[in-house]
Amino acid sequence: MTRILVVDDSEVDRRVAGGLLQRESIYDLSFAPNGREAIASLRESPADLVVTDMQMPERDGLELVRAIRLNFPQIPVILMTAHGSDELAMTALREGAASYVSKTHLNERLAETVEEVLAITRADRTYERLIGCLDRTELDFTLDNDPALIDPLIDLVQQMAAGMRLCDTNDRFRIGVALKAALLNALYRGNLEISCDQMLTARDGLLVGEGLQLVRQRLHASPYCQRQVKVEVVIRPELARFRVCDEGPGFDVAAVLASTSAAPLDAPSGRGLVLMRAFMDSVEYNARGNEVTMTKRRSPTRSDSET
C-alpha cells in the first residue's frame, strides 16, 4: 500500500488532509507535526510521498523539502500552501518540491495531485543502464489529441533524462510534472481551444478524455480534430530542451505571463505555468503563443556542491 506522510503543525489541518486522502482507501497514512519529526519518521519508515504545510515550528516546509531532497531524493513532496506562504512555497518549488495544492482547494485537488505525482514517480526503469551509455538523444513526436499518449511519453523522457545523469531522482519527476503541464495545455487549451473556465469545471475527467461534452465534440470536429501536437526533445548530459507546439490559434503571451506572475498560488488558473517556471531553468513562448520551449540544465550533484 502506498504510504503517505502528512506534515502539518495544525491538528485541524492534518485531519482535513488525512480525511480527504483516506477517502481513497488506498493509502497508508502517517502524520508528523513538524519537519523535524517528519525526517525522523522517514528515517524509521520511508514514505512514497510527503504532503506538507509550509509554516511550521522546528523545520518549516522549505527546510523539510531541502532535507528530503538531500536525504531521500526519491520521495516527492507536495506543498499545502496558504495565503501568506506563497513566497516560501515558490522557493520550495524551485528547490525540490514536486507540486502544490492551495489549502483552500484541498477537497478538489489534493487526492488528484497526489495521484498525478505518484503516477509520474512510478516511471518504468527497464532501460536505465542502457540509457546511461547514451551521449545525446533527440526525439521528435507528432501526437494526435490523445491524452493516453502523454504519460508514456513522460515516462520515456524521464528515463532518458535520469539515465543520462541530467537530473537526480527529484528533478526527474519535476521534469515530468512540467512536461505534462505543457502537453495538457497544448492539447486542451491549444488544439481543442477549451477555455480556462471550462478546464476548471471539467478537470477530473480531462486526463482520461472524458468529463466535458465540449472535449468529446471537438475531438471529432473540424478544425480541432485535424490538429496535432509536435514535441521535440533533445537531451544531453548537461542540458535538456523540450519544445511543445500545438496547432491552435495561440494566446496573448505577455498578458498570460503577467497575470500568472502576479497571481497568488491559490488562484484557480495558471497552475501549470507556475510549475513549469518553477521546475525548468527557462520557459519561453513564441510570439503566436502556440509553442513553448523549456530548458533544464543538469542538476548539481552532491559531489558538485562539495567541490
Add this chain to the structure above:
Amino acid sequence: MADESKNSPPSNGSSVASLIDWNAGRQTVGGDEALLLDVAQAFLVEAPIQLDGIRKSLDVQDARLLRRMAHTLKSSARIFGILPVCELCFMLETAGEQESFAGTRESYDKLAALMDRVIVEMKRTLPPGGAA
C-alpha cells in the same frame, strides 16, 4: 444545529449563531459529515491552544511565534468560514511578519472575545453523534 447558522454569512453582529459557516466546513471536507465532526472536535481542542500561543507571543514580544500562531489559527478558522477571526488573525500575522507590536494587544482582546463566542457556538451546535 439551528438553520440560521448554516448559511448566514459571518459578521461582527451580535448574533452568536452567525459566526460559524458550517456549509463552508462541509465544502472543505467534500460533504463528509463524519470528517467535519472530526475536524470540528480538533478545532475545539486546538484553537484555544493557538489563541494562548498568540497571547504568550505578545507577552514575550516573539514576532515569529506571533506570525506562526496567528497564521495557523487563521487557517483553521477559514475552514469554518469564521471570517472575523480570520481577519483579526491576518492582522496579527502581518504584525508578526513586520515585527511591529503596535495595536496587537487590542487585536488580541477582540480575537479572544470572538473566540469565546465561536467555541460556545461550536460546542452548542455540535450534536453528540454528528456534526452540526
